[in-house]
Amino acid sequence: MTTETNIELAKINRAARVNNAKRLGKFLALRIVMLFLTIVVGIYITILIANMGGYVDTIMRNEIRERVNQQVAAMTASEPMSTEGRSDLVEQMIDIEETRLGLDTPFVLRSFRFLGNALTLNLGRAVHMVSDHGSRAVRNIILERLPATLLLTGVSQLFLFFSTVFLALMLSRHYGSFWDKLIITLSPTSSAPPWFYGIFLILLFAAVLKILPFSGMVSAPPPKETGAYILDVLKHLILPASSLILSSFFISIYNWRTFFLIYSSEDYVDMAKAKGLPSRDIERRYILRPTLPTIITNFALIIIGLFTGATITETVFLWPGLGRTIFRAISLYDTPVIVGTTIIYAYLLAFTVFFLDFIYAIVDPRVKVGGGNS
Amino acid sequence: MTNFKNTLKEISRYPSAIFGMIIILLLVALALYAVFTIPYDEAVRLWRGGEDTVYRNPKNAPPSWFNNFTDKSLPISVAVVAGEDEEFTKVVTPGVEGSSIEYEYSFDFQYDEYPQELFLYIQADYQVKNPFISVTLETPGGEEIRISDFGTSARQTYRFSQDDRLQTRLRRLHGREVLPIQGLFSVPESDPLVINKGVYTLKILASTFEENSDVRIEFVSHGLVFGMFGTDHMRRDLTTAILWGAPIALAFGLLAAASTSVITMLIAAIGAWFGGWVDELIQRITEVNLVIPFFSVLIMVGTFYSRSIWLILGVTIALSIFTGAIKTNRAIFLQVKESTYIEAARAYGASDGRIIVRYLVPRIIPLLIPGLVSAVPSYVFLEASLALLGLGDPTLPTWGKVINDAYTNGALYRGQFYWILEPAILLMITGLGFAMLGFALDRIFNPRLRGM
Numbered sequence: 001m002t003t004e005t006n007i008e009l010a011k012i013n014r015a016a017r018v019n020n021a022k023r024l025g026k027f028l029a030l031r032i033v034m035l036f037l038t039i040v041v042g043i044y045i046t047i048l049i050a051n052m053g054g055y056v057d058t059i060m061r062n063e064i065r066e067r068v069n070q071q072v073a074a075m076t077a078s079e080p081m082s083t084e085g086r087s088d089l090v091e092q093m094i095d096i097e098e099t100r101l102g103l104d105t106p107f108v109l110r111s112f113r114f115l116g117n118a119l120t121l122n123l124g125r126a127v128h129m130v131s132d133h134g135s136r137a138v139r140n141i142i143l144e145r146l147p148a149t150l151l152l153t154g155v156s157q158l159f160l161f162f163s164t165v166f167l168a169l170m171l172s173r174h175y176g177s178f179w180d181k182l183i184i185t186l187s188p189t190s191s192a193p194p195w196f197y198g199i200f201l202i203l204l205f206a207a208v209l210k211i212l213p214f215s216g217m218v219s220a221p222p223p224k225e226t227g228a229y230i231l232d233v234l235k236h237l238i239l240p241a242s243s244l245i246l247s248s249f250f251i252s253i254y255n256w257r258t259f260f261l262i263y264s265s266e267d268y269v270d271m272a273k274a275k276g277l278p279s280r281d282i283e284r285r286y287i288l289r290p291t292l293p294t295i296i297t298n299f300a301l302i303i304i305g306l307f308t309g310a311t312i313t314e315t316v317f318l319w320p321g322l323g324r325t326i327f328r329a330i331s332l333y334d335t336p337v338i339v340g341t342t343i344i345y346a347y348l349l350a351f352t353v354f355f356l357d358f359i360y361a362i363v364d365p366r367v368k369v370g371g372g373n374s
Numbered sequence: 375m376t377n378f379k380n381t382l383k384e385i386s387r388y389p390s391a392i393f394g395m396i397i398i399l400l401l402v403a404l405a406l407y408a409v410f411t412i413p414y415d416e417a418v419r420l421w422r423g424g425e426d427t428v429y430r431n432p433k434n435a436p437p438s439w440f441n442n443f444t445d446k447s448l449p450i451s452v453a454v455v456a457g458e459d460e461e462f463t464k465v466v467t468p469g470v471e472g473s474s475i476e477y478e479y480s481f482d483f484q485y486d487e488y489p490q491e492l493f494l495y496i497q498a499d500y501q502v503k504n505p506f507i508s509v510t511l512e513t514p515g516g517e518e519i520r521i522s523d524f525g526t527s528a529r530q531t532y533r534f535s536q537d538d539r540l541q542t543r544l545r546r547l548h549g550r551e552v553l554p555i556q557g558l559f560s561v562p563e564s565d566p567l568v569i570n571k572g573v574y575t576l577k578i579l580a581s582t583f584e585e586n587s588d589v590r591i592e593f594v595s596h597g598l599v600f601g602m603f604g605t606d607h608m609r610r611d612l613t614t615a616i617l618w619g620a621p622i623a624l625a626f627g628l629l630a631a632a633s634t635s636v637i638t639m640l641i642a643a644i645g646a647w648f649g650g651w652v653d654e655l656i657q658r659i660t661e662v663n664l665v666i667p668f669f670s671v672l673i674m675v676g677t678f679y680s681r682s683i684w685l686i687l688g689v690t691i692a693l694s695i696f697t698g699a700i701k702t703n704r705a706i707f708l709q710v711k712e713s714t715y716i717e718a719a720r721a722y723g724a725s726d727g728r729i730i731v732r733y734l735v736p737r738i739i740p741l742l743i744p745g746l747v748s749a750v751p752s753y754v755f756l757e758a759s760l761a762l763l764g765l766g767d768p769t770l771p772t773w774g775k776v777i778n779d780a781y782t783n784g785a786l787y788r789g790q791f792y793w794i795l796e797p798a799i800l801l802m803i804t805g806l807g808f809a810m811l812g813f814a815l816d817r818i819f820n821p822r823l824r825g826m
Contacts, residue, residue: 034658034661037658038658038661038662038664038665039665041662041665042662042663042664042665042666043665045662045666046665046666046667046670046671049671049674049675050674052678052679055678056678184813185390187809187813188390188394188805188806188809188810188812188813189806189809190809191748191751191752191755191805191806191808191809192751192755192801192802192805193755193759195759195762196755196758196798196801196802199777199781199786199794199798200798202786203786203791203794203795206786207786207787207789207791214786214787308667311669311670311673311763312759312762312763315762315763316762316781326670326673327673327763330670330673330674330677331677333677333678338670338674341667341670342665342666342667342670345665345667346665349664349665350665
């Protein structure tokens with residue numbers, strides 16, 4: 001090869017690279033804008049629903065009126081005061097309270113302010129709810145509950161993910177065996193949600209056998225030593241975690257197994273078998289490699305799913321997690337808390353979706369960020 | 375037709391599919407039975423409770439068949455009306471003015487526990503002079519215990535356990551203070567109390583003082599077990615909820631699953647066929663829907679707006695349309711769209727609507743059915759989940775509501791397992807039935823899964 005052709009080639013390469021970079025940049029910009037718009041619309045709809053399209057304002061106004069009336073009645077009980085003076089005082093106090101809560105601006109304007117605050121992660125203050133440390137900041141309320149939720153969902157979902165993928169790989173190796181058939185037979189049991197298994201587990205292990213606690217996260221009073229405390233929490237964790245695991249264990253194995261089987265029936269796998277490659281290599285290079293994007297996507301979605309909590313399981317087991325906080329926030333019409341949890345999830349989801357594109361390109365050489373040469 | 379037959383033949387090769395179908399058919403039968411034996415209004419009325427509907431029922435009583443599994447035999451709840459039920463005889467002897475009426479009811483008491491409470495519900499017809507009633511109970515030993523004598527009003531309830539004078543008389547009989555119900559059914563002067571098993575006879579004599587004056591007496595014994603399914607904390611018969619749970623669960627699950635999958639499919643077909651901005655819009659809505667928290671929105675709707683099951687159903691469907699399924703369907707439609715027969719249809723001038731409905735949609739139906747059947751349990755359980763959070767329809771008796779009642783009233787702590795297990799097992803059977811059939815259908819219709 002001459003130097004000239006080499007230079008020519010390098011030029012073409014550079015042009016292609018610049019072209020690639022341009023396309024990539026355009027694609028990324030478009031992607032970010034689209035994802036952001038998606039979040040904006042999704043969050044705005046959530047804000048509208050959480051405020052009942054402004055009706056929550058009416059509820060809050062009535063609450064304020066009632067509270068102020070009581071306050072004024074108590075304040076002026078022992079002093080002579082005309083009815084008019086009293087009602088003037090009531091109106092004044094209501095005005096102050098409504099201004100404090102921002103109820104003096106129309107809901108449409110406020111809904112956009114809510115949206116702006118949510119998008120800038122300025123979560124604001126809760127209307128009614130207070131964190132255990134006495135803070136009204138939504139951030140504190142959420143952060144306080146997050147560890148408990150992450151403990152529960154993290155332990156169960158990570159265990160679920162790794163154990164089912166591993167078992168599914170084993171099963172796909174000898175499909176049609178007794179264990180394979182057993183899993184297929186058992187997979188319809190996953191139609192029941194975790195709380196359903198939770199109730200049975202409580203019944204069996206707490207009510208009848210009396211070896212595990214009914215609910216909660218620690219005994220009351222909590223043990224003083226750290227070691228004993230951890231053991232106590234783990235003991236309380238067993239039932240809720242197993243109900244979360246149990247409810248999707250078999251279906252997960254079944255789905256992964258079917259997924260691996262589809263890939264292991266490809267011609268190139270047969271070819272590799274014919275060549276006499278060891279089965280370990282076939283599994284790693286020919287089956288796991290092409291399924292990697294799906295596995296990673298699943299894992300990423302599981303990770304962000306950890307942050308939403310498990311509302312009903314937490315309610316059934318009285319687990320002090322985020323899911324229960326959301327439920328409580330909804331029953332208290334505490335919209336800042338509802339919107340706060342939603343926006344966090346929305347951002348996590350958007351980031352994950354965004355980065356998955358890159359991860360695909362890394363693990364799968366056939367995939368190009370920005371969709372190839374089209 | 376041959377296609378259908380082939381499918382049936384395929385299905386019969388999967389035992390789980392047959393099993394699932396049998397379960398579904400049984401559930402449908404149960405649902406129809408419920409709807410025909412207890413009309414809707416009657417079910418709502420019974421579930422609302424109130425003294426008129428529940429006075430015969432004890433509180434928190436397990437079902438009667440419970441006795442087969444316990445070493446102690448628990449008293450069964452009884453309600454008999456004099457003259458109407460055979461065992462409770464009513465003999466009227468006319469007198470000069472008015473008449474004397476003798477009531478007699480014999481029952482064999484062979485239980486190891488005392489009943490919760492005994493009642494006499496009395497309705498008397500009279501103008502001015504009210505009838506006089508005297509009640510005695512003959513024990514197996516032949517002893518006659520005088521229970522009470524009183525002039526009755528038009529409607530009167532006599533509670534055995536609340537009668538102080540009866541307690542005084544029983545103290546004399548036993549030589550120490552005993553509760554009336556326990557005193558009545560125990561061997562005299564036994565310490566600790568021993569239940570006196572045998573035939574008891576309740577004798578009531580009513581004297582009326584007017585012509586056409588009559589007394590209707592109903593004897594009600596609140597045992598420790600009741601009926602086929604037991605009762606809850608509000609003394610409601612769980613039969614209503616257990617029976618009516620079936621049609622509600624089936625209606626909710628099937629409606630939600632069917633409308634979601636059909637609408638999703640149609641929208642995917644429209645998007646794939648027209649392409650361009652229509653397709654783009656559908657994709658974007660799907661992505662927005664991914665951000666909106668499904669379960670939180672349902673809780674919000676339940677808390678803020680209404681708990682009516684139909685509204686919840688509507689919202690569930692609306693939120694479940696634009697999900698991942700739309701992308702799967704769209705991918706298949708995009709493939710089908712390029713087929714030559716579609717081109718042919720286009721060539722002869724078929725309209726867009728005709729192509730979508732007659733050419734695109736039928737191709738995907740085999741893939742739609744397994745998904746539809748498998749989705750039913752998740753919607754059935756969704757309704758139960760909302761009920762568990764206290765967001766169930768307040769008027770309707772559903773399985774989820776029974777579980778919620780049981781859970782919030784500490785059935786697990788107090789060992790009232792029947793209360794949770796009855797609806798839970800039915801829910802589980804429903805879920806299993808549809809899931810098993812759906813799984814088998816998936817393996818039949820989905821060629822990639824065949825033989826796996």
